[in-house]
Amino acid sequence: MWIFITLFAAGCQSMRTAYQNTLAREAGFLHATLSRSLFGLPLVSAYLVLCWQLFGWVSVEKSLTFWVAATICAIAQVMATYFMLRAFQSSSFALGTLLSKTEAVLAALIGLPLLHYTLTFGAWLGIAFGVLGAVVMSVKWKNIRQVHKDASLLFGLGSGLCFAITSVTASIASHALSGSLITSAGVTLCYVLALQSIILCSIQMVKSKDVLAPFRYELVLSCKVGMLSALGSIGWFTGFALVNPALVKTLGQIEIVGTLYYSKVRFAEKMTKQQWIGGAMIVISVVLVVTSTIK
Structure with missing residues (x-):
């Protein structure tokens, strides 16, 4: 079930990110984030109302855990x-998105002590391969000694770290609620979006x-x-x-497929052979993770 939900979320996010990139150019970073x-x-x-009707409501057993985790999220x-x-x-649109994909391995490392999940060797291999693919796509090897000064790399890695924290804290917040996990994910997402709206609207005003x-x-x-963000977030948080x-x-x-499409068609960006190789590595990493988790 989670595989189909994730594929749906990835498709929505790919389209949303393209629109959001356009919005950032026309209305600024703050409004695009808001x-x-x-x-x-x-x-x-x-x-959330639909989840309530279908799966029942939830109760907060660990109230402090939920509020802290959801706020950090x-x-x-x-x-x-x-x-x-x-x-x-x-x-570029493609490289910016791909650099943020380092969130997968960061989520795994952050989640180990906090969520107590275990991963198979195949899953770890897939995660590592995906991050390596993102690096291959984005790093200009002739400038490798100056890579730490590359703004796109620093912003991309910062995005990946924050997205990893988002995913782990969203899981913690959802599990702090007692009841259906589907409804719990909906409650967490609704609180997160409401808090973000209040903060960002206040700043813009x-x-x-x-x-x-x-x-x-x-x-x-x-x-x-x-x-598109709401549809994608429903999938991610679930x-x-x-x-x-x-x-x-x-x-x-797997949203890399959509990213490459929008990069080429919507923003007229060209992909190098190195970037295509890195993209292929990311797709292979997805296959490794899926096959290692399907029993």
Whole structure:
């Protein structure tokens, strides 16, 4: 079940990221980051009501754990999105997205002491292979000694780390609730988006000195970003609640296919032979993870 949910989330995220990149160019980083939470919240709220009717409500047994984990999740996701958009501006759409894919191995490392999940050798191999593929795609080998000064690399890795923290804390928050894991994931997601909306709307209103500022920029495009983000987040958060987040994020790297499509068609970017090789490695890593977890 988690495999199909993750594939759905990856497809939605691939489209959302392309729209969000366009929105960042036209309305700025802040509004592009804000749009995914504010305009996605209504759809997620409706989904939560549906989960309540189908699977029942949940109760908070470990209230402090839930509130702390969900709050960290919300802040980390905002930072991850911001870093990813900055990576786009300093490099390219394809490379910015691929650099953020280091989140898979980081989620595995962070999740080991916190979630107590175990991974098979094949899963670890797949995760490592995927990260190596991202490195092959993004690093200019002739400038390897100066790679630490590459803004796209730093922003991409920062995005990957924050996305990894997001996935692990989302899993912790969901498991702190008692009841259906599907509803728990929905509750966690709804709280995360609501908190993000409050924080980012407040910042934009203060900066622009306009209460209606969040609704004045590219409304149609913002709604597209919000709806696709909501659909993708529903898939991600449900997957995090069901299995090890590292497996979800590694399988989610299949969005590389969509990334390459949008990079070439929507943004007219060219891919080098090195980048195609790295992309192939990422696809192989997905196959390794899936085959090692299917029994």
